Amino acid sequence: MRFILAIFFSAALLFANTNQSETDEFDVEFGTQTTTFDPLSGYNRVMTSFNDFVYVNMLTPAARGYAYVVPKTTRTVISNFFDNLMFPIRFVNNLLQFKFKNAGEETLRFLANTIIGFGGLTDGAKYYGLEKHDEDFGQTLGTWGIASGFHVVLPLLGPSNLRDMAGMAGDYFANPISYIEDDWTAFGIKTFAYFNEFSHDPLAYENLKKDAVELYPFLRDAYEQRREHLIKE
């Protein structure tokens, strides 16, 4: 009887140890720290609430209205045009990340879409298997080993961090629209391009928001994880 009890208790102990080591393993995998360095947390929370209000009450209804009035084909043509125009951003950043093959593919894609795609209005290049390789300066800086820095929520633009904000300056100079002389016209065109893109799935933000229990840390963490994933790719 004693012998059986001894086996029983050692087995129980073994399982307890297994569970403990399992918990430790998961802690290592997911990181022992649950909170990130977030010195602007107070401001970020306020800005997240502001952006949330604007997205839900202004941007989403406006985009839904726009999507109702403007046919999907027209909106896709507009998206294709701007997408083609943004070729320099993708090209330069692929080069800066030493992704020469992707930079080459981007060039072919640009030429194909400009020539046979009626100046970029259609994505004819996809029929030749030429794919887009989205890269921006924020990702380039990340690839060069620059840390993200702390999280910053930008008005209207949403989640970002110090590295990606610095990257935005780089993207500004690689964006042909920035070279339109009148600043307000350039700003208006960029805003329209963003709005048109948003209209393809106006409920995307609200659907994402549904998964959150606490909005700010949810958006912060999802953004930082996604950016790290894109940099590693």
Add this chain to the structure above:
Amino acid sequence: MKFYKILLGICLFLNSAFGINENEIKDEVIKKTNLAIEVLKNSELDNETKSKELFKIFDPLFDYKQMAKISLAKRYNSLSKEEQEKFNIAFEQKLKNSYIDKLLSYTNQEVIIQDATKPQPTRYWLNSQLISDGKTYDFVYKFYDAKERGWLIYDLDIIGVSVIQTYRSQFGDMLDNADFETLLTKLNQANLPSQDDK
């Protein structure tokens, strides 16, 4: 003959009791994905029936308790048994709500189950892709070796974002500023049906 039937019965029972082996994961996920798509495409079923059918298909693959535990990190062990139980239930419900919401929005996307990676001997990450409107979205089913219970899912990674990691950050943040009861209340509130769905 009867002996063989009994033996077969025992084997089947053991199979279900011990869960799936590592080398069965991919086939099992493909099988269950196809079954799920059949359910989703069935226009005769309403959403409630579809949800029940889908959970019947996927529940055996998920270790909801482990997911709840990881999402709360070390703080989970400081909870009483009763609190842990309450949290497990609320968390499972939240996870299922999010998951079913995405599944029910299925229209005609293509799901491709790809190869697996093994970051460590007790992990098996099954890489998959969802193709929708010509765009490709990567997602990963993350399995771990749950010993006698077989291999079970402990996390899902969608376009590079770990679902459990986002909960971990949210719960960590909430518990830094409030107590467990507040967290539980918020979690249960998030589980209430949205007014828009009515």
